[in-house]
Each structure stands twice: as C-alpha cells, then as structure tokens.
Amino acid sequence: MPAETDEPKLGCPVRGVLDRIGDQWSLLALEALDDEKKRFNELLREIGDISKQMLSKTLKHLEQDGFISRTVYPEVPPRVEYELTELGQSFLVPMRALIGWADRNHAAIKSARRRYETA
C-alpha cells in the first residue's frame, strides 16, 4: 500500500505533519528555497546528493501540503519554478530556530560522538 494515500496512524496532529517533513529531504528542500524561488535543476545542484527521483517526489509532497508552489512556464526547454508559499514561509520561522540551535550546538554533538567512540 502506497504511503502517499495513508492517513497517519495516530490522532496527534504533530505526527501528521512530522510524517511529511520529517524525512531525509523535505527540510533541506525548504531551506534551499528560503532565499528565493528556484528551478528543478537548480535545487538538484544545490542540495547535491539528492536524486532526481527523490527531489521530484519531495517537491510534489511539499506542493500537496501547501508549503511551496510550482509554476510551469510553457517554454522550450521547459522552465518550472518552485517557490515558498506563505505557509512555507511561516514554517521557516520555527525551522530557523531549529537551524540556529544546530549551529550553536553542532560542536557539542561532535564531541559527544567522539566521546562515544572512545568509550
């Protein structure tokens, strides 16, 4: 059964949201769109180690959930632009708090990893 059509198992709304953005790529994609709208291949290059397939799927999910908008320009070669919606922008506020935390604490995490290794 495809995950796309599954309802989250628990009533908890957090779970419903986390199930979508709590994957390998969604946060990264949203962050990449933070400053400006971007095209598919641009995102591909910027994120670096994501595959076309996963980027495609991730963007589709984010669009479904209203975080980003997708605009197709009927040109050749095709041009498609992805941009944060208002919902997406508002999401980045708490998201940035999380990123800030990561910035301040990555040293502590690294040293925890080292401590763990030597133990």
Added chain:
Amino acid sequence: MPAETDEPKLGCPVRGVLDRIGDQWSLLALEALDDEKKRFNELLREIGDISKQMLSKTLKHLEQDGFISRTVYPEVPPRVEYELTELGQSFLVPMRALIGWADRNHAAIKSARRRYETA
C-alpha cells in the same frame, strides 16, 4: 560502506545535524521522551509503528550524539531507561516551537491536501 561512519558531504553544520535528526524516527523518539524517561518497550508502544530494529538504531544514534542517556539496570528481566540529556532538553526548545507550528497549521495543511486532490 556503513552510513554510521560517514562524514556529512557538505561543510554546512546544519546539514550535519539534519542528517541525523532529519529521519523518519528521531524527532518522534525525542518527543516521546519529552515528558519523562521511558523504557524500550514503552517507546515501542508509544510510537506505535516503528520496528524494534529501527527504534534500537535510532536510540543508539541519539545516544551517540548526546541527546539521550541510556541506563541499564542489571535486573532480570532487563530494564533499560532512556532519558533526555541536557543537550536533548535544550534541543526540545526549538523543537517545541516546531510542534506548536504544526499544531496551529495542520488544518491548513490538510485543506491544502484536499485542494490538491480535487485539482
């Protein structure tokens, strides 16, 4: 080559942290430990649809990174308790902001999903 020993590809510290907590289960596990320390099977039941193996691996990572502590009581049957460290607690501050956002906005997301379906 095992992912456990990989360095994150990009220099960006955010990426390094996101690579660890930005998976299917880490955020969920941390949230489950928010209110009180819990045992393995307790977490298993609370999260619901995680497998033993993934819970085990997730907890190991979180312990490695210093987010949680693992205490084994030499009893039979065994008892193991997982608890947030100070680092883990401090992480939950921005995390709660994210959860709050999810609470406030899950309705908007749901309606975006419906809109997408009908379109």
Added chain:
DNA sequence: GACAGATAGTCTCCTTTTTAGACTAGATCG
C-alpha cells in the same frame, strides 16, 4: 541541414534500508 545542448521529469534496473517475526537468557509466578 546535422548535431550537440539544455530542461523537467519519468522509467528501469539494481543496491540499500526497513520490516516482521523468530529467537535468547535468566528470574519469577502458578
């Protein structure tokens, strides 16, 4: 005119990850 690019994806294999479920040890309970 022929030919290489460029774009946004999708499709097909093939590898990696995740799952479900069996299995373990040693104390306690009936």
Added chain:
DNA sequence: CGATCTAGTCTAAAAAGGAGACTATCTGTC
C-alpha cells in the same frame, strides 16, 4: 515444570532509494 517478562539481535523478505538511460522540443554551432 512450563509460561511469562524484557531488551535486543538475527534473518529473510519487502520496500525504498539511487544511477543513469530516455523523452520532446527549441536554440546555437558548424
């Protein structure tokens, strides 16, 4: 004696993900 409890690990089978080929159409080069 046999069932039950716990925290995992192990294995086989299923699912997800990655690499790269492929598409259609226009532009630019030769």
